[in-house]
Amino acid sequence: MVGTAVKKLYADIHREIGNFELNITIESEASRIGILGASGSGKSMTLRSIAGIEEVDSGLIRINDRVLFDSDKRINLKPQKRNVGYMFQNYALFPTMTVLKNVMAGMKGSADDNRIKAMEMLKRFRLDGYEDRLPGELSGGQQQRVALARIMVTEPELILLDEPFSALDGYLRDRMQVEMLEMLKDYPGQVIMVSHSRDELYRFSEELFVVRKGEILRHGETKAVFSDPVKIEVAKMTGCKNFSDVKILNERTIEATDWGITIELENKVPEWLGHIGYRAHYFEPVWGEREENCIRFDLVRVDDLPFEKNYYIKPEKTEFREDDLLCWFVQGEEQKRVEQKGLPDYLKLTEDNILLLE
Amino acid sequence: MSTFTQLAGSLDWSPLWISLKTGVVATIISFFLGLWAARKVIKKDYRTKSILDGILTLPMVLPPTVAGFFLLLIFSRRRAFGIFLNDTFNIQVVHTWLGCIIAATVIAFPLMYRNARAAFEQIDANLVYAGRTLGMSELAIFWRIVVPTAGPGIASGTILTFARAMGEYGATSMLAGNIPGKTGTVSQRIAMVIQDGDYMTAGFWVVIVLLITFFAVFLINIITGKHMKNVRKW
DSSP: OTTTSOOOEEEEEEEEETTEEEEEEEEEOOSEEEEEOOTTSSHHHHHHHHHTSSOOSEEEEEETTEEEEETTTTEEOOHHHHOEEEEOTTTTOOTTSOHHHHHHTTOOSOHHHHHHHHHHHHHHTTOTTOTTSOGGGSOHHHHHHHHHHHHHTTOOSEEEEESTTTTSOHHHHHHHHHHHHHHTTTOOSEEEEEESOHHHHHHHOSEEEEEETTEEEEEEEHHHHHHOOOSHHHHHHTTOOEEEEEEEEETTEEEETTTTEEEEOSSOOOTTOOEEEEOTTOOEEEOSSOOTTEEEEEEEEEEEOSSEEEEEEEESOSSOOGGGOEEEEEEHHHHHHHHHHOSOSEEEOOGGGEEEEO | OHHHHHHHHHOOOHHHHHHHHHHHHHHHHHHHHHHHHHHHHHHSOHHHHHHHHHHHHHHHHSOHHHHHHHHHHHHOTTSHHHHHIIIIIOOOOTTSHHHHHHHHHHHHHHHHHHHHHHHHHTSOHHHHHHHHHTTOOHHHIIIIIIHHHTHHHHHHHHHHHHHHHHHOOHHHHHHTOOOTTTTOOHHHHHHHHHHTTOHHHHHHHHHHHHHHHHHHHHHHHHHHHHHHTTSOOO
């Protein structure tokens, strides 16, 4: 089954509750799908709709050729019949059942066979020796492994991960992200992970959907979404900090009005260009002579972080608003250089790193 | 003390057995009915919930004699339903042990229902959803996840129901009467001997009731105690 399984998810979901509207269409053949969005964006609701534990007004949900929901044909499979595994934010382990009972809870067939299969799964997830413990006696990371073991043992066609790392703290979160990829390595079906963390999804997903206010703003290959977000909201969600309105002066020249500079480009400026974005890590410090596409600035504030320095700077533009403060984040070699030579006279924007936004 | 032992020796113990039997049967009925009603009610929207909740709680807040009055209206052998029961199934409620059970169940049921409902409402809905996505049947989810998780609340509800059912007086006296050896419960015996001025016998029964009741409350604390340990004092 590995590698040969057809993986094709189609989910067209429409729902209206109060003044929130969810209109989401996801079509993907990727094995690892990410949904990025802030809280309240409708990303978890999308997952719950696919699993059948949330009502859907209209739409169509299909895994490969199996229809789970079709409002036109009045098909609405019960969650029990969907064969979709769901990992909840708080893992939802059954508190009165032991680890083994939890893993066996969803299994069909003879108890003896199930026990053997469940024990194998526990072993695979490095939980052997814990089978008689109650969930409350386990660490957060172990609980997450139990939750995943409990899902995997039912052999679902699709696995949904709802903010899987949000209940974990710092160090463990990083470790579990790596572990999760490892545990899912041999899983032949598709996995959707929902998160508000761009780092988690950048690491996890091949294809990314960015959701805001119940709608998909942008989707595509994860790396492409980060390098070319197209929309200003998407750029913000992928972590871009600096934005400016743009006036197109000619085919290859634009004015970044919020920063008070003109930028010369080698490529043609697209007609639809309305804004540009620039990531805080990508400015190049320039000492001495002004080069092309440089910003002169005044330093407003410095934040010292363990491994980087964050400079908040005011561009040279005459009239100035507080939210026009630019962020320049410096780390590693560059940080050493700045510490030796002092603050640069200019920050240079490189064309490759300019995000062209609508 | 010796008078007490003499008394215990010559005493008619039937009220204790009638009360215990009534308590046990009424508790079993209330247990299943209460869980079922609680499950139904929490599914409803807020308005229906409020109305249903009011109706189901009513027997607990009404004076038991008022409940007894309604029960008599329903089951009296001079009225339609009572006649129907008697003629069709040969079932008599008034002045029978069945009357004791019905009266005790009606009065004690709300305790079971309310405790179960409160316990169910505390349950993380994700547990139920998880059960569903794992393919568990609704019945399995209810008995294997919901009820055990709501365990302490349900247990204390059950014990309170038992204590209330065992001590029922008002509605029982109206519906079942106080027929010695048949419907004469402990509570009714106490009232009866006090009317006769026999404070010694009354006192004896009072001690027994106190013991049973204290034991019941003690049991609740043991069952819920595990969770109480983690509660911070304030």
